[in-house]
Amino acid sequence: MAGPEIKAPEMRAYPLIPRLAPGAMAATKSYVANEKVQEEIGFPGKLVDDWHDKAIGKMGELLGKYRSLKVFMDSCVHCGACSDKCHYFLGTGDPKNMPVARQDLMRSVYRRHFTLAGKLVPKLVGARELTRDVLDEWYSYFNQCSECRRCSVFCPYGIDTAEVTMAAREILDCVGYGQKYSNEIIGKVHKIGNNLGLPGPALANTLEGLEEDVLEDTGVAVRYPLDVKGAEVLLVTPSADFFAEPHIESLIGYGKVFHAAGISWTLSTKASEAGNFGMFIGNYEQLRKIAMRVREAALELGVKRIVVGECGHAWRVAYSFWNTLTGIGEGAAGGKPDPFAIQLQSQLDHRYRQPMHICELTWDLIGAGAISFDKEANDHRIITFHDSCNVARGSRMGDTAGGQFEIPRNIIRAVANHYVEMAPGTTHEQTFCCGGGGGLLTDDLLDLRIKGALPRMEALNLVAGGQGVNFMATICAICKAQFSKILPYYGFKMGMVGGVHQLVSTSIKLGDK
């Protein structure tokens, strides 16, 4: 790829809202999915002849199925509260990357076809016909949204651009205009079991190698088991954890935690992927189908608990959607007899949260004194924490609102001595996306990814310069991959990013040492 010649924008100590640069990112288009990719997951291979009518029909269907979309299409007053909140706008200046303008790409068509005012006086209310140009604009800009929901924090009506982006991508897929990166990955999950296309035997090999490495490093035989029936815990983690750097360091950490606490656990070939790109493309059937692999694996292996590794959107899907989609959780739908849910619920151990985040598990163990740390082992690191968008704004950890912010930070403070917070307004619920989430972590969008990372890089730069921060911990596979790639463009070291469980791994005391 054209890597090195793309220049990162200048980092500023006091970021200003950019002047508008209309059309700056109009030509930025991620690769369109080819026929094979599209058809493999049940979408038309190429743009269908009657795409206009099909797209409008699909929009009508989605408006009837999703209250969010219907209410969000009507409610926006163009107040502009969101207009300076999107990292892609802040990094590119392209006005169509302002959340309100991105939504309006669809809202204008909604008004034309579904509202009286848009039919009678389209010009007055900004209604537009869905022309081929508009459709291309949809493709371009709805694939420049990482569905991070930062804009939804500031909207007085809670309008969530992610919902609009998901609907738009669903419509595009249904007329045969899908995005290659996301749709290809979904195909791989179904065919091989994970996003990276790592087949079972390779996975077994990798884990064996990992056991040898950890034994060599620590002198302790930490196990990384696969497909073990009757294990207590099924760990579902992003497949990047199996071989990508720095992801694998966290996987090593999970194994050490289980080892030190004496919990039997297993990974699964069938569910060797926590990620769920079905959410990114807004397709409920895919979202459900991908999530069902975890339910099936849990039932086959007879596990008592389901734990999710460090992956942002996967945790949103697991925490917020798994109970709905797959019955991993508590309660009966509508308070009625719910045999689908009961089948799994009767197997799971409800003394524990289902599903549980690996950080919840580790923090609970720390609280119970079941694991302990040699904090000085992390003394070479001055650590900050990057809240991942889907964890921050689409999920929770622990029993109280905001646990998703406190628990990872608590772990870091428990395993290391030097922790620094980035500037308010760039963390917690207002955290900036890494710039590569939501199905955009592809090299054909590298320019967008670099520019979209600007707000986070500026916040990092301040603590790196001021307090000597040299490690940014995060709990998301996409954040880790994105930052590993992007950091050098901003003059930082690639190895500056890593997982929370990488820190845990460094300092945890393995009992039988």
Next chain:
Amino acid sequence: MSAASLIFTGLFYFAAAVLLAGLAWKIADYAKTPAPLLIPTTPAPTTTGGVVLRMAREVLLFESLFKSGLWLWAMGWLFHLGLALVLLRHLRYFTEPVWAWVALLQPFGIYAGFAMAAGLAGLLARRILLERIRYISTPSDHLMLLLLLAIAASGMVMKFVFHTDIVGVKAFFLGLMLFDPQPLPVDGPLYVHLSLVAMLMLIFPFSKLLHAPGVFFSPTRNQVDNPREARHLSAWAAKMEGK
């Protein structure tokens, strides 16, 4: 009855019918459309009581807008608060005898008119002067602010410049409510004011003014954050489990 009185009688019945029926239809539509997934913007309340508080802060204090920025929040809140007080003040034209708290409110309602106009003027200036906001504004966005400003201005003109026969106005509206139409005083500024108000009522259910009922149905704000504890399943999604 004069032709003008007849026209305004018909206009207000029509406008009220469109407003009520239009809103009822929209609200029913929002209510019956399923929300298949739990998507509250977190951190979110974990109990229904918490959600009621969150909605109250959102609707009464514009909490999210406050997070967005102080200026926009101040102008938006000033306008809406002013409008609310002005509307409450106008209850004196629809109640006989006037409720005690409405009577108490009267002096505040006058200041509220100025607050409303100031907020609107600020919002309009922002729409024109700020590059980003100008970019996202449609003609209807500007016209909506102008319409509200004109309503506020014509109302204040009647209060401070050309006094209106408010006893006659009250008789007219009480007559409308009791389906016993009464004549409307002959008064230019009043005709302007009432025509604009009727126009606002007619536009309401077909425009972005739907943000008013919409906010109550916004899943990111009104959902309880309890997906692990309670299984949430929409009717259309439940059908997939049969297969």
